[in-house]
Amino acid sequence: xxxxxxxxxxxxxxxxxxxxxxxxxxxxxxxxxxxxxxxxxxxxxxxxxxxxxxxxxxxxxxxxxxxxxxxxxxxxxxxxxxxxxxxxxxxxxxxxxxxxxxxxxxxxxxxxx
Amino acid sequence: xxxxxxxxxxxxxxxxxxxxxxxxxxxxxxxxxxxxxxxxxxxxxxxxxxxxxxxxxxxxxxxxxxxxxxxxxxxxxxxxxxxxxxxxxxxxxxxxxxxxxxxxxxxxxxxxxxxxxxxxxxxxxxxxxxxxxxxxxxxxxxxxxxxxx
Ligand SMILES: Nc1ncnc2c1ncn2[C@@H]1O[C@H](COP(=O)(O)OP(=O)(O)OP(=O)(O)O)[C@@H](O)[C@H]1O
Ligand SMILES: [Mg+2]
Numbered sequence: 001x002x003x004x005x006x007x008x009x010x011x012x013x014x015x016x017x018x019x020x021x022x023x024x025x026x027x028x029x030x031x032x033x034x035x036x037x038x039x040x041x042x043x044x045x046x047x048x049x050x051x052x053x054x055x056x057x058x059x060x061x062x063x064x065x066x067x068x069x070x071x072x073x074x075x076x077x078x079x080x081x082x083x084x085x086x087x088x089x090x091x092x093x094x095x096x097x098x099x100x101x102x103x104x105x106x107x108x109x110x111x112x113x
Numbered sequence: 114x115x116x117x118x119x120x121x122x123x124x125x126x127x128x129x130x131x132x133x134x135x136x137x138x139x140x141x142x143x144x145x146x147x148x149x150x151x152x153x154x155x156x157x158x159x160x161x162x163x164x165x166x167x168x169x170x171x172x173x174x175x176x177x178x179x180x181x182x183x184x185x186x187x188x189x190x191x192x193x194x195x196x197x198x199x200x201x202x203x204x205x206x207x208x209x210x211x212x213x214x215x216x217x218x219x220x221x222x223x224x225x226x227x228x229x230x231x232x233x234x235x236x237x238x239x240x241x242x243x244x245x246x247x248x249x250x251x252x253x254x255x256x257x258x259x260x261x262x
Contacts, residue, residue, distance in 0.1 A: 034168075035226035038161055039233070051221045058136025062143060062160045079133075087140075 012092040019090035057083040121183040139164035155256040158234040165227040166192040188254040198244035
């Protein structure tokens with residue numbers, strides 16, 4: 001399943017305009033602690049988080065994640081969005097909380113590793 | 114492109130407290146290693162080590178010099194800072210231990226996993242710290258290493 005499939009199925013809002021949504025999503029990881037994501041997320045996974053500051057983009061670049069979904073209706077900070085466009089990291093959003101979104105992703109076959 | 118004889122060396126300054134640029138040295142190193150044509154897993158592991166070390170300098174130390182040396186078999190990163198030093202290195206290496214401030218934690222730092230992440234991704238790891246002088250990390254990553262990042 002690609003990011004755009006997931007965005008359609010789960011009515012996710014796509015905040016970035018230039019970042020690729022056609023990349024297959026290899027799994028998911030949910031955490032608000034950056035070093036936890038660095039330590040445990042896997043390449044090509046979708047990251048579910050409440051963090052909105054620019055450092056999330058650096059983490060996604062370094063781990064080669066498929067994208068970031070901001071939960072609870074949180075919006076990316078302005079610099080976060082600018083950096084995400086520059087680094088081509090898709091940032092999406094949902095009003096759902098972490099637990100609910102993770103459950104729906106799982107039901108669509110997006111699992112943890 | 115790295116050849117059998119070539120050794121690449123470069124030094125990067127890292128400035129403490131510079132949160133706006135946080136992670137930029139690690140991202141630059143990652144691009145550089147990719148361009149050198151090194152194995153993707155080794156590139157990712159080195160980038161993770163560089164990121165966690167850079168973040169620790171930004172959060173806890175005044176400034177540092179990050180040195181990158183690359184040969185076809187081995188990537189070496191040394192990070193030498195002039196920060197406050199670590200009073201109990203063994204404790205600092207324990208997963209979950211952190212002295213991060215409330216503001217840092219709000220931003221998602223302070224899991225106490227940075228140094229453990231560095232060690233996990235290293236084939237060789239040494240840490241040397243003196244209170245009042247600073248901290249030095251010496252990390253070796255073999256380009257054919259087996260650790261999955
Ligand atoms: N360069 C350094 N100078 C001084 N103290 C350091 C340095 N690096 C780490 N420390 C100390 O070691 C502790 C553990 O570091 P570690 O990177 O494992 O976790 P953290 O930085 O607290 O949280 P995280 O990396 O998960 O965001 C830090 O909280 C800090 O007290
Ligand atoms: Mg740290």
